[in-house]
Structures are given as structure tokens and as C-alpha cells.
Amino acid sequence: xxxxxxxxxxxxxxVSFKSVTFNNRPTHIDKVxxxxxxRVAVPTSGKLEFTLVRPSDVPLETPGSVMLRIAxxxxxxxxxxSRFVLVATMFAxxxxxxxxxxxxxxxxxxxxxxxxxxxxxxxxxxxxAPFMTCELFPALAHFSRFAILxxxxxEVRATKIRKDTDSLLFFNPDCPxxxxxxxxxxxxxxxxxxxxxxxxxxDKARSIAWGRPDTSQNGDRELIRNLKVNGAxxxxxxxxxxxxxxxxxxxxxxxxxxxxxxxxxxxxxDEAFRKLMHVARSVECSQxxxxxALITIGHRLFFTLPQFMDFVSFFRSPHGTLYRRRRNVFAQxxxxxxxxxxxxxxxxxxxxxxxxxxxxxxxxEYCRRxxxxxxxxxxxxxxxxxxxxxxxxxxxxxxxxxxxxEADESWLSLRAQAFVHFVACCEELEAACSNLLLYNTCFFSxxxxxxxxxxxxxxxxxxxxxxxxxxxxTLGKRFSLxxxxxxxxxxxxxxxxxxxxxxxxxxVGCNYSEANIFxxxxxxxxxxxxxxxxxxxxxxxxGTYQVEKPERELPDTRRKLANRFMGWFASEFSK
Numbered sequence: 174x175x176x177x178x179x180x181x182x183x184x185x186x187x188v189s190f191k192s193v194t195f196n197n198r199p200t201h202i203d204k205v206x207x208x209x210x211x212r213v214a215v216p217t218s219g220k221l222e223f224t225l226v227r228p229s230d231v232p233l234e235t236p237g238s239v240m241l242r243i244a245x246x247x248x249x250x251x252x253x254x255s256r257f258v259l260v261a262t263m264f265a266x267x268x269x270x271x272x273x274x275x276x277x278x279x280x281x282x283x284x285x286x287x288x289x290x291x292x293x294x295x296x297x298x299x300x301x302a303p304f305m306t307c308e309l310f311p312a313l314a315h316f317s318r319f320a321i322l323x324x325x326x327x328e329v330r331a332t333k334i335r336k337d338t339d340s341l342l343f344f345n346p347d348c349p350x351x352x353x354x355x356x357x358x359x360x361x362x363x364x365x366x367x368x369x370x371x372x373x374x375x376d377k378a379r380s381i382a383w384g385r386p387d388t389s390q391n392g393d394r395e396l397i398r399n400l401k402v403n404g405a406x407x408x409x410x411x412x413x414x415x416x417x418x419x420x421x422x423x424x425x426x427x428x429x430x431x432x433x434x435x436x437x438x439x440x441x442x443d444e445a446f447r448k449l450m451h452v453a454r455s456v457e458c459s460q461x462x463x464x465x466a467l468i469t470i471g472h473r474l475f476f477t478l479p480q481f482m483d484f485v486s487f488f489r490s491p492h493g494t495l496y497r498r499r500r501n502v503f504a505q506x507x508x509x510x511x512x513x514x515x516x517x518x519x520x521x522x523x524x525x526x527x528x529x530x531x532x533x534x535x536x537x538e539y540c541r542r543x544x545x546x547x548x549x550x551x552x553x554x555x556x557x558x559x560x561x562x563x564x565x566x567x568x569x570x571x572x573x574x575x576x577x578x579e580a581d582e583s584w585l586s587l588r589a590q591a592f593v594h595f596v597a598c599c600e601e602l603e604a605a606c607s608n609l610l611l612y613n614t615c616f617f618s619x620x621x622x623x624x625x626x627x628x629x630x631x632x633x634x635x636x637x638x639x640x641x642x643x644x645x646x647t648l649g650k651r652f653s654l655x656x657x658x659x660x661x662x663x664x665x666x667x668x669x670x671x672x673x674x675x676x677x678x679x680x681v682g683c684n685y686s687e688a689n690i691f692x693x694x695x696x697x698x699x700x701x702x703x704x705x706x707x708x709x710x711x712x713x714x715x716g717t718y719q720v721e722k723p724e725r726e727l728p729d730t731r732r733k734l735a736n737r738f739m740g741w742f743a744s745e746f747s748k
Contacts, residue, residue, distance in 0.1 A: 193223040233379045236472070237346035237372050237430075242314070244371050245285060249312070252284045264294060273301060281308045281360065288316055295324050303333040310338050311364035318342055318469065340365045346372060348431050348471030351594050352628060355422045357414060366414060366422055373397050376428050386740045388632040392659035398630060400424040425628045429740075431472060431597040440477045440600050446484075449474075453487060460488055460587050464594070474598050481599040482610055488587040589621045593628050603735075607636045608645040622647060632660045637667065637735035638728065641679070641720040653715040662708045663738045668718055669704050671734055676725045683716035 193200055196219050215221065235243075252260070260280065267273045277294070280286065291309050295302040302325040310321065321338065325331045335342070340353070341361035349372055355362040377394045380387070390398040395409050401423040402412065413419070441449065456463055467474070476484060592611070599605045610616055611625060611634060626634045626647055639645040646652075652668065654661040672679040685698040687709070698716075708714075720726055 194221075196220050233382055235375075237349065237375070240375050241346050241368050241371060245314070249283055249285045251314070252280075252286045252290060257290060261293060265297060270301070273298060274304065277301075277305050277308050281312050284312060285314045286312050288313060288320055292324060299325070299327070299330075303330050303337060306334050307337040308360050310341060310361055337361060343465040343468055344368070345469050345471055348468060348594070348598070350427045350431065350597060351468070351590070352425050353423065357419050357422055363414060369397065369426055370412075370414075372428075373426070376430055379430065386663075386736075386738055388630060388660065388663070388739060390630060390658065390660060396428045397424050397426055399627065427593065427597075427629045427633060429597050429602065429633070438475045440475050441480060446476070446480050450483065450487060464488065464587060464591055468594055471595060471598060474595065476595070476599050478599060478601040478604050478609070481595070481605060482616075484595065485588055485591050485610065486616060488591045586617075586621055589617060589625050592617075592625055596629075603636075603638070606634045607639060608642070612636065612645045612647075630660055631658075632663055632739050635664055635667075635739060637739060638731050640668065640671065640731070641718045641726075650717045650719055651715070652718065653713065656708060656710055656712050656714055662710065665704075665708050665714055667734050667738045669700055669708075671731060672700075672718065673705060674730050675720065675727055677721035679718055679720065681717050681719060683714070685712055685714050687712035 195216075260276070264273060264276050267276060286309060291306065291313065294305055294309075298305075306321065306324055310316070321342065322331065322335060325334055337359060338361045340355055340359070341364055344365050346368060349369060353365065353369070355366050357363045357366065373396045376396050380394055387394050389395050391408070393409070397409055400407055400409050400412070401421075403418070403420050404423075412422075453463060453467075458466075592605075596602060596605050605611060612622060617625070636642075636645045641650055643649040652664070654665050656662050656665065668680065680700060683698045683700060688698045
């Protein structure tokens, strides 16, 4: 049994056998034991000694789930059968609920247990099932999501278990991309935060070892961005999960390392994709829980671009229904007169606008911005009015009224959530982040685009191949970059170096808020030659990138610079 367990560890975690002796003679484990995943055989007599050694360096190609298993076994001890008997006896002899909770917390912090151990304790004390499941769930070596949900037979306790373990229940370490709002006082949520920190550190080491460009938010190669601690923005470097004042964590996590290397994965066949979408359309649960269920198998999904476009479009976008309802209300305004004035008075117009925004938007700050839209924009009653309102509101977001929009999951549509979670599973990631999908208004509204860029990061979403094209990137040809952010500085370097290589006057109408430092003015700013290699880390740099003639575009140069600054075209899982 010991060799069989060690064989399983060896195959899963690269654990090796050292100092093997048989009847006091040095040998190799393969010479005295048959070790296959399906069959393990050892001699029926003799003395076998060996030492199991965990690797000091984990291979860079290791999947996230295996990496977390290694980290779990390094910090805890496996609960063997002999120890389980002692712990179970101690638990049964405890007289009060407080004593039992102390035992469960001690087990959760020091041991790795099996699902059968958890079931045994739950049967002993059914009323503690929700508490012990929440505490011991992070300590399970292997688990079945369905089995966890069936630990409590009582519906009320089962509902509480689902609620308390939700953050870890649907967490997939091989596909961890997404937005997280975690209550650190909850054991499962705290475990999710710990595992994401481990994954971020591992991906950081992998990025450095492979020489990949830094695409992080603050130039520290961390994959966690937009971090808020107890509701306030905070740097990741000062985060400590043992801080007693810590209550909530909110952040975004996005990595292109999902599942196996792309070179070892094949996209879903058309038949498999049709079956997947058929199952998705036939289930009776809400699309939110369907999305969560798909995340648990996200590392096994790999789409072609057409498949991914169909997959994303399957999820509803609340903006479609929102548009139709708003149009019904705006139709009451009547057509504009020949003089361009609306057929209803300004008071009635603002009353209707207030009705639309407060009833159908569901976001106070968004309502305030729409309400401040100039009357000239809303005097028409045709279908383009709502698109224009969205466009005006979106541009205000980007141009600096609020750098960080509210991280409200209900505001971000399910379609946008699906894009953030699964775009790394697309065979053509660069094409997905272009006007074919991300910047296509047939799929996403302008606020949706901005939220996706905010969640994933500007460098990951930047369409490097279509710079200067009006219908791509967040502002089309225009750009507005806050140089205090690392990712904005990288985009600025890309634009400046590309403008210096491609023929013509490409960077026009440039403004820089700190232009007086270089002896210029904010109205008309000429980019200094020193910015080709080093960008200042203060001020806002804006302007327009245009290509005078299409034949002057240099795709190979754009691809090379995109690889240097964004790492999109580099071969994944390779140096």
C-alpha cells in the first residue's frame, strides 16, 4: 500500500525514490517493484527501505492544480489511518461544540484529509456539517464537487454548505481567470485567496524564467490586479492574509497560462462543440451557474475563433434588453422638429430620461453620467440615440473622470464575464481581442468593452495589429495613457517606436499634462527622442495614431514590437 501511494505521488507530483535498499543492499526501486498506475507489485518477503523526496524546483510546465497539490503536501501532513482513528476517537469524546470546533480547526490547519474522513465526522455530528465542511474543505486532497454538496441531507444545511463553499467549489486552478470578491473570515474564501497568491507567484517565476515581457498592472509581474483590501485600493506587496484587520479582498486575476501548453492542445471538433452548446442550451439552471460549471472544466476547453465567438454570443448581454426598453420610452419623445428641437419640452425629456436610467440601468453612477449628457445628444428619438449615450458615457470613463470603474459583477454582463474567463482558451487570442469580437459593438457595448479591458489589463486587450484603425481598441485611433501605470507606459513605448519605424507623420495631436518639464505646452507636444527607450512615470499622454497610406503599415514590425511589449506572439510554455 505504501509503494502504491508513493507511485501515485510520483506520477502526479514528480516525487522521487531515493536511498532505496532491499535486504540492506542498495538498488533501484524498479528492480524490486513493479510500479505502474494500474498495477503495483512488491516482493512477498524481504526488507525494503526507501526515502521519498519532493522536488525543490517544480517544472515550469506544471499545471496549476498539480502545483497547488505540491504546496498543500509541503505545508501539511497526510492523515493516515492510524492517526485518523486517534483523531476520530478524540472528536467523539469531545463533550461540547466548542471543543469539536477546536479539533476541526486544528485538523484544517495541519492535516490533509480524505473525503471519507469528512463524511465520517459529518455523520457523527450532523448539525455541525456546514461548519466542518467549510473548515475542512480546503484540506481535502481530492474531492468531488457533487459529493461535497451531498454531505448534508437536510435541505437547509445543504443550502448553507453551497453558500459557504461557493468560492472554492467553483474554483479551477487550471483556469483561474476572473473577478474575485472574497470574505477572508470564511475558510473557503481565504483558501481561494491563498491559492491564487501561490498561482500568481508561480506564474511570475515562470514568466521571468522564460523571458516573457512584463504585462502586469504595476510592473511587478503579478497576475493579480485592481486589488482592494476592505474596499480600499491597496498594493499587493503589503498584503498579509494573517492580518487581523483584514475582512474582504476584491481583485481580478488574469493569465494566459491556462491548462496545458497551446502546442499540446487541439481545438474542439465541430461535433464536440455542437454537443457542448446543445447541453448548454438544454439545461434548466441560470446562465450564471452554467458559466460557473463551465469554469470547472475550462482547462479542457480549447476553441477556434469561430467557436469562441459562438460560445460568447450564447451568453446573454443585459444591454440588449436594456436598449429595447429604453427605446420604448424614448419613442414617447416623438420625432425631432425641422429646427432640431425635440417635440417635447426639456422638462418632459429629462423626466423620461430619468425614468429610463433609474428603472433599467441599476447603477447610480452610470445614471448620473447619462443624466449629465448634453441635451443636443438626446434630442433625437431614433435607435441611434442609445448607442450615442453609451458612447458618450464610455468616453468619459476612459478620459479620466474615473480611472477605476466600480467592480460590480452584476453590472458586467454574463457575456463579458464569459469572455474574461475563457478568452485564454481561444486558439487565436490576438484575433479575439480585436474588432472581430472584443471591439465589435455587435457583441459588446462600450461599457462592456471598458470593463473587460479593466479586468484583463490594457496590454492583454491591446489590438497591436490594427493601431490607427477607427473601429478597434478602446478609443480607435485616439489614445489616452496614464503614465503612472506600467501597462500604459508599455503601450506608449509601442506606439512611439512604431511611429518612428513606419513612414509618415503617424503620431499627431499629442498632448502631455507635464509638458512644461520638457519646455513645451500641453496644447501641442512633440515627443522627445529619449522617449524611444524610456517613458516618464508621471502625467497623461494622449494623441492620435494614424497611418497616412495603408501600404505604409508594417505587419511584421507590429508583430515584433507586440511580442516585445505584450508577449502575445511568443510561443507559450517555451523560452
